[in-house]
Amino acid sequence: xxxxxxxxxxxxxRFPCAAGRSTxxxxxxGGHGAGGTSGGERGPHEVELHQNLLAANDRHAQxxxxxxxxxxxxxANLMSSPGAGKTALLEATxxxxxxxxxxxxxxxxxxxxxxxxxIAPFGIQVVxxxxxxxxxxxxxxxxxxxxxxxQLDLHSLDVLVVENVGNLVCPAEFDIGEDxxxxxxxxxxxxxKPLKYPLMFHEASLALVxxxxxxxxxDVDLGTILANIRRVNPSxxxxxxxxxxxxxxDEWITWLVDGAKKARTAQTDD
Amino acid sequence: xxxxxxxAGVVTEVERCLGDxxxxxxxxxxxxxxxxxxxxxxxxxxxxxxxxxxxTPVEGARLIIEQIPVRVRCAPCASEWTVTEVEFMCxxxxxxxEVLQGKELLLRAIEIDDGTE
Numbered sequence: 499x500x501x502x503x504x505x506x507x508x509x510x511x512r513f514p515c516a517a518g519r520s521t522x523x524x525x526x527x528g529g530h531g532a533g534g535t536s537g538g539e540r541g542p543h544e545v546e547l548h549q550n551l552l553a554a555n556d557r558h559a560q561x562x563x564x565x566x567x568x569x570x571x572x573x574a575n576l577m578s579s580p581g582a583g584k585t586a587l588l589e590a591t592x593x594x595x596x597x598x599x600x601x602x603x604x605x606x607x608x609x610x611x612x613x614x615x616x617i618a619p620f621g622i623q624v625v626x627x628x629x630x631x632x633x634x635x636x637x638x639x640x641x642x643x644x645x646x647x648x649q650l651d652l653h654s655l656d657v658l659v660v661e662n663v664g665n666l667v668c669p670a671e672f673d674i675g676e677d678x679x680x681x682x683x684x685x686x687x688x689x690x691k692p693l694k695y696p697l698m699f700h701e702a703s704l705a706l707v708x709x710x711x712x713x714x715x716x717d718v719d720l721g722t723i724l725a726n727i728r729r730v731n732p733s734x735x736x737x738x739x740x741x742x743x744x745x746x747x748d749e750w751i752t753w754l755v756d757g758a759k760k761a762r763t764a765q766t767d768d
Numbered sequence: 769x770x771x772x773x774x775x776a777g778v779v780t781e782v783e784r785c786l787g788d789x790x791x792x793x794x795x796x797x798x799x800x801x802x803x804x805x806x807x808x809x810x811x812x813x814x815x816x817x818x819x820x821x822x823x824t825p826v827e828g829a830r831l832i833i834e835q836i837p838v839r840v841r842c843a844p845c846a847s848e849w850t851v852t853e854v855e856f857m858c859x860x861x862x863x864x865x866e867v868l869q870g871k872e873l874l875l876r877a878i879e880i881d882d883g884t885e
Contacts, residue, residue: 544877551800
């Protein structure tokens with residue numbers, strides 16, 4: 499049977515599902531190919547939906563974005579492979595301070611509160627989110643982040659950093675209402691990762707090349723790492739840094755502070 | 769494994785739409801459009817779809833995945849091309865390019881058999 503021959507379009511009002519309402523669901527009659535008769539045809543028919551599969555996630559993300567903007571909070575979504583140094587960077591950042599701006603943290607992991615436990619001694623607001631043990635989601639989705647945000651006092655925050663689940667693929671797919679996506683790549687991961695995991699590096703507006711203090715001990719070339727990031731995302735800002743020695747840390751902190759200032763100005767303007 | 773999350777989302781949406789048809793209507797096929805930039809593995813998504821749809825009205829439906837190539841445009845040059853290597857830099861002016869297609873993640877259509885014309 500040839501279903502490619504579509505001739506029948508009906509009013510979308512018959513289908514009250516959200517997809518039909520929002521996108522103009524089209525209804526196609528199939529089953530009228532070579533074997534069809536001129537009347538009373540029966541058989542499968544195709545319904546065009548054209549629905550974004552991430553629509554539900556994106557709706558939650560927009561709610562989060564609106565909430566953060568209303569409170570003048572700048573937000574960054576920190577993403578990387580496991581062990582690239584996200585938590586170490588946050589520790590170094592909190593140790594150094596944000597020139598009077600106040601930071602809160604949402605820690606995302608499949609399991610354990612280990613990361614939140616490392617951040618807690620700094621006396622800031624921190625919420626640990628677990629996606630679930632034994633094969634929980636490998637990324638943070640907006641509904642989960644929304645739940646965490648409701649546990650925070652946004653009035654007293656200037657910056658919110660969300661540390662995503664360690665994974666260089668899936669977190670890039672999900673908008674969590676952040677102002678900026680930040681990707682970390684440690685020099686120990688090798689030069690080719692931006693080319694192997696392009697979506698993550700393409701989506702990020704800031705790329706942090708971490709653990710630069712280890713460069714003398716490795717057979718990797720920092721220039722090649724930077725060039726590979728630029729091949730995938732020529733407009734990304736790139737900051738090489740070491741949370742251990744503090745090299746490059748000021749530039750990262752200035753980036754956060756600038757974001758916080760812009761968010762505060764935008765809030766005042768509204 | 770974002771394929772499992774995506775498959776669960778597909779089944780939920782299709783089930784929701786199925787409520788608009790006669791009881792007993794069955795889903796013959798589900799067609800998705802997936803951009804190449806999405807890093808979705810079609811075999812993995814098909815496997816997850818089969819697993820997640822078990823015991824639902826969507827069970828047994830065929831999953832059709834239409835892969836969309838990545839097309840980009842360089843604003844200064846106004847040239848357009850399909851990206852085959854992972855390179856988002858204009859070969860002429862080395863400027864950043866805009867992605868025109870290749871990020872799709874759409875439930876494009878479902879094929880329903882509800883015994884009606």
